[in-house]
Amino acid sequence: MIPLNYYLALSAILFSIGVVGVLARRNAIIVFMSIELMLNSVNLTLVAFSAYLGNATGQMFVFFVLTVAAAEAAVGLAIIIALFRNKMTVNIDEINIMKW
Amino acid sequence: MLQQILDSVKIFQPEITLVIVLCAAILIDLIVKNKPQFIASIVMAGLFVAGYFVIQQSGVAVSIFSNMFVVDSFSVFFKVIILLTAIFVVMFSMQSKELNNGKRKLGEYYAFVISMTLGMLLMTGASNLLMMYLSIELTSLSSYILAGYKKETPDSSEASLKYIIYGAVSSGMLLYGISILYGLTGSLNIYDVNQVIQQGGVSLLALIAANLLMIVGFGFKISAVPFHFWTPDVYEGAPITITAFLSVASKAAGFALMIRYFFVGYYDPLASAINGYFTTIGGFDWHIIIAILSVATMTIGNFTAVWQNNLKRLLAYSSIAHAGYMMMGVVVLNNEGISAIMIYFATYLFMNLGAFYIVMLIADKIGSEDIDSYKGLGYKAPFMAVVFAIFLISLTGLPPTAGFIGKLYLFAALINSGWIWLAIVGVLNSVVSLYYYVRIFRNMFLRDIDIEHEPIKFSPSHFIVALLLVIPTLVLGLYFGPLVDFAQASVGILGIK
Numbered sequence: 001m002i003p004l005n006y007y008l009a010l011s012a013i014l015f016s017i018g019v020v021g022v023l024a025r026r027n028a029i030i031v032f033m034s035i036e037l038m039l040n041s042v043n044l045t046l047v048a049f050s051a052y053l054g055n056a057t058g059q060m061f062v063f064f065v066l067t068v069a070a071a072e073a074a075v076g077l078a079i080i081i082a083l084f085r086n087k088m089t090v091n092i093d094e095i096n097i098m099k100w
Numbered sequence: 101m102l103q104q105i106l107d108s109v110k111i112f113q114p115e116i117t118l119v120i121v122l123c124a125a126i127l128i129d130l131i132v133k134n135k136p137q138f139i140a141s142i143v144m145a146g147l148f149v150a151g152y153f154v155i156q157q158s159g160v161a162v163s164i165f166s167n168m169f170v171v172d173s174f175s176v177f178f179k180v181i182i183l184l185t186a187i188f189v190v191m192f193s194m195q196s197k198e199l200n201n202g203k204r205k206l207g208e209y210y211a212f213v214i215s216m217t218l219g220m221l222l223m224t225g226a227s228n229l230l231m232m233y234l235s236i237e238l239t240s241l242s243s244y245i246l247a248g249y250k251k252e253t254p255d256s257s258e259a260s261l262k263y264i265i266y267g268a269v270s271s272g273m274l275l276y277g278i279s280i281l282y283g284l285t286g287s288l289n290i291y292d293v294n295q296v297i298q299q300g301g302v303s304l305l306a307l308i309a310a311n312l313l314m315i316v317g318f319g320f321k322i323s324a325v326p327f328h329f330w331t332p333d334v335y336e337g338a339p340i341t342i343t344a345f346l347s348v349a350s351k352a353a354g355f356a357l358m359i360r361y362f363f364v365g366y367y368d369p370l371a372s373a374i375n376g377y378f379t380t381i382g383g384f385d386w387h388i389i390i391a392i393l394s395v396a397t398m399t400i401g402n403f404t405a406v407w408q409n410n411l412k413r414l415l416a417y418s419s420i421a422h423a424g425y426m427m428m429g430v431v432v433l434n435n436e437g438i439s440a441i442m443i444y445f446a447t448y449l450f451m452n453l454g455a456f457y458i459v460m461l462i463a464d465k466i467g468s469e470d471i472d473s474y475k476g477l478g479y480k481a482p483f484m485a486v487v488f489a490i491f492l493i494s495l496t497g498l499p500p501t502a503g504f505i506g507k508l509y510l511f512a513a514l515i516n517s518g519w520i521w522l523a524i525v526g527v528l529n530s531v532v533s534l535y536y537y538v539r540i541f542r543n544m545f546l547r548d549i550d551i552e553h554e555p556i557k558f559s560p561s562h563f564i565v566a567l568l569l570v571i572p573t574l575v576l577g578l579y580f581g582p583l584v585d586f587a588q589a590s591v592g593i594l595g596i597k
Contacts, residue, residue: 008283015272015276018272019269022265022269028261028265031265032265032268035265035268035269035272038269038272038276039272039275041276042272042275042276042279045276045279045280045283046279046282048283049279049282049283049286052283053283053286055286055287057282057286057287057288058279058282060230061230061278061279061282061288064230064233064234065233065275068233068234068237068241071237071241072237072241072264072268075241075244075245075264076244076264076268078245079244079245079248079257079260079261079264080261082248082251082257082260083254083257083258083260083261085251086251086252086253086254086257087254087258095258095261095262097254097255097258097337098255098258098259098332098333098336098337098413
């Protein structure tokens with residue numbers, strides 16, 4: 001059996017990749033993909049802990065996270081479309097009417 | 101099991117009412133097209149009914165739906181604050197020209213206001229980490245859409261995109277914190293989490309890491325520095341009604357959630373009984389983190405507000421600063437602090453909603469939120485300018501207004517429990533805040549005095565709403581006994597003595 005630490009390390013790495021993606025990428029859609037990566041790495045942690053503890057709560061939580069992530073993606077893409085209609089771009093650097 | 105669910109449903113009436121109103125608003129919008137005022141009045145009636153049920157619950161202290169949700173006097177107080185704010189926001193929305201421009205469909209707007217209110221009511225009572233996450237998401241998802249409701253204007257859709265990116269990242273952080281906490285304790289219920297931590301054997305380092313991640317999520321909701329970057333942009337871009345809603349109700353719900361999580365989760369009953377005051381578990385002094393954040397929030401909020409020229413943006417930074425003041429009440433870890441936060445919220449509700457209301461009215465008339473366009477307003481619209489001045493005095497915290505009472509109890513709680521330095525930082529910050537509030541003052545009354553002014557006309561309903569907000573602001577500053585009694589009677593969080 002693969003030890004718990006391996007799963008935790010993998011999900012921590014995935015989470016960090018997600019955070020870096022949000023900070024570094026300039027395309028709004030890729031930023032959203034990075035956020036999905038963050039949420040899915042959390043799911044991995046939850047499932048790993050759930051299997052390790054022999055407790056189903058964590059796996060149940062994963063279903064809720066998946067559902068909310070889908071809702072968030074739906075709202076997020078709708079907002080990106082609304083913005084694209086106004087500005088004809090999804091580049092985060094050009095979305096800068098309001099500063100400081 | 102069935103019996104338990106049936107018993108729980110009886111105590112869940114306010115939320116059920118809101119769910120019914122939510123469905124009704126969507127259905128009526130489909131059947132009766134383009135009757136926004138009709139839907140608004142139904143939504144308003146629904147909010148009043150929910151408020152009635154909430155008041156019926158005062159004095160109840162139970163945990164329902166298998167310990168998912170708690171109804172206690174603490175949550176009842178915050179629910180009253182949230183519902184009152186929602187009622188005012190619906191009133192504002194009915195009058196806002198920005199929203200009622202004839203082209204926009206407002207049925208969904210009111211439906212989302214209700215779903216946001218529902219999410220916030222759930223936040224006040226959530227006692228399970230899953231429930232906390234879901235209620236935060238329900239609130240956030242509705243508010244992302246509402247922030248971008250003027251979708252044809254670039255600033256509104258920009259605000260909404262910034263909001264959802266910050267919101268999704270911070271809820272991801274919150275979720276990661278929850279997953280670590282689940283791994284450490286094997287449970288999602290905060291009462292069970294507390295039990296497990298009491299038994300010992302939980303790694304302190306991992307606990308701190310989990311809580312730092314969770315503070316990111318909570319800090320986003322209450323717009324604490326350094327998680328505040330979304331606040332000015334969203335407040336500026338969103339419709340003013342939604343800005344007002346976010347600045348009061350969403351913050352109140354965030355505070356209720358954070359206080360419940362930390363107070364229940366890290367309460368040490370044995371040591372607290374011995375010491376006679378709230379003691380945190382196992383050397384995890386989370387209130388130090390909150391104290392540091394509170395100082396940063398007040399200072400950055402106030403100092404950045406000084407050079408703002410857009411009034412919505414200025415009020416956004418001022419609301420960040422106010423979140424900082426309220427966080428001081430969490431730091432003192434006792435009932436006095438919690439009741440001070442409650443009193444502060446009750447006063448903040450009227451003065452902050454009032455300030456946003458006047459900004460909305462003036463923006464509808466003169467089409468600008470710029471501080472320079474307020475020059476000579478005291479002569480164009482004397483009544484509204486004086487009312488605005490009262491709200492600003494109250495936000496600064498000067499007597500005889502409600503804001504003074506809020507600050508007085510907060511600082512008294514700090515000094516009584518020995519946090520003198522924090523109280524001094526708070527007072528110094530209030531002095532800084534005087535500067536930028538007075539700038540608006542000066543523009544309204546002392547600039548452009550000599551030239552002829554075209555008076556701005558308001559309808560009677562505008563005066564009524566303004567009076568509904570300004571009278572409590574003044575009355576609570578002089579006759580605050582009942583409010584203080586109500587707040588002090590409402591500090592009971594289920595499970596904490």
